[in-house]
Amino acid sequence: ELKVEQNPLFLSMQEGKNYTIYCNYSTTSDRLYWYRQDPGKSLESLFVLLSNGAVKQEGRLMASLDTKARLSTLHITAAVHDLSATYFCAVDGYGGSQGNLIFGKGTKLSVKP
Amino acid sequence: EAGVAQSPRYKIIEKRQSVAFWCNPISGHATLYWYQQILGQGPKLLIQFQNNGVVDDSQLPKDRFSAERLKGVDSTLKIQPAKLEDSAVYLCASSPRGHQNTEAFFGQGTRLTVV
Numbered sequence: 001e002l003k004v005e006q007n008p009l010f011l012s013m014q015e016g017k018n019y020t021i022y023c024n025y026s027t028t029s030d031r032l033y034w035y036r037q038d039p040g041k042s043l044e045s046l047f048v049l050l051s052n053g054a055v056k057q058e059g060r061l062m063a064s065l066d067t068k069a070r071l072s073t074l075h076i077t078a079a080v081h082d083l084s085a086t087y088f089c090a091v092d093g094y095g096g097s098q099g100n101l102i103f104g105k106g107t108k109l110s111v112k113p
Numbered sequence: 114e115a116g117v118a119q120s121p122r123y124k125i126i127e128k129r130q131s132v133a134f135w136c137n138p139i140s141g142h143a144t145l146y147w148y149q150q151i152l153g154q155g156p157k158l159l160i161q162f163q164n165n166g167v168v169d170d171s172q173l174p175k176d177r178f179s180a181e182r183l184k185g186v187d188s189t190l191k192i193q194p195a196k197l198e199d200s201a202v203y204l205c206a207s208s209p210r211g212h213q214n215t216e217a218f219f220g221q222g223t224r225l226t227v228v
Contacts (some may be wrong), residue, residue, distance in 0.1 A: 004155075033216055042204065043156070045216040088155050100146060100169055101217065103155030 002027045004091055006104035013079050013111055021074040021107045023089035030067045033101065034074055035088045043088065047074075079111045115139065117220035119205050125226045131193035134223045138186070138207030144168075145182055146217060147190050148204040156204055162188065163210075195227045 003026045013019050023032070031050055035043040047056045049065035049072060056063050060083065062075045072089055086108045090101040118137040126132050138145050143164050148156035159178065161168040164185035173180065177196070182188040192199055202224050206217040 035219075042221045043206075043219040045218070048216050090155070100158040100161050101156075103157070105153070105155050 002091075002102050004089060004102050004104040006087075006089055006107050009105060009107060011107055011109045013076075013109070015080055015111055015113055016078050018078065019076050021076070021087055021089075021109075023072040023074070023104055025070050025072075025089075025091045025102075025104075027070075027091055027102075028067075029091040030065075031092050032065050032072045033090045034063050034072070035090065035103075037086045037088065037106070039085075046087075076109075079109075081111050081113065084109055084111045117205055117207055117218055119203075119220035119223055121223055122221065123224050123226075125228060126195055128197055128227050129194040131191065132195055132225060133189050133191045134203050134205075134225075136188045136190070136205030136220060138188070138205070139218055141209065142207035142218075143185070143210050144208045144217075145188050146206040146208075147180055147188070148206065148219075150202040150204055150222070152201070159190070159203075192225075195225075197227050200225060200227045 005024045007022050033048055034046040036046050037043050047063040052067040054065045060077045065072045086106045088103050088106045090103040120135050145162045147159040149159050150156040159173045160170040160180045162182040165182050178192055180190045202222040204219050204222045206219045208217040
């Protein structure tokens, strides 16, 4: 059974601090997606990582993918309150073919002043 | 560009009643997905359409859930009869063609409460 595990599931951090969210998955997929979800809102795409070693950055967020380790990380630099949300990683259910997404349980991030 | 539209936004029904959700994907997107998101969990795929054909419905509880995508555009998801455990947010998403090198775009969802 394909599994996508995120940790931590809850993260409370202070503004200005750095932290990393981890996403482990059990398939051989070489595509990984990060989404953000605000309370009561839908999912917003953050990053699409398409190959081993891929690294993408947007503002204070940086995502990377290691397909050999089946691990992706989402690094937060100098957190600000606006980053408070739930972050999901997801992989292709069919190992990269034209398939659906399997999501992790999400990491609920709370950034406090 | 208009996003994925869903309606209604909220629905409260009693168990054993029926309910239907509607989704209008982004124009030109061939692939449409219905996901179920239970509180505190990640979304789980229920069904995937490519144009008006079903690609994957392996996780759709077919004894009570049904979905269709007539003419390969809009889609409806129906639950009949509803159970308490069906309380969740039902998300519709679309992508230009599967997930090859692109991400899916999600609607705002329909929050269903079964009492």
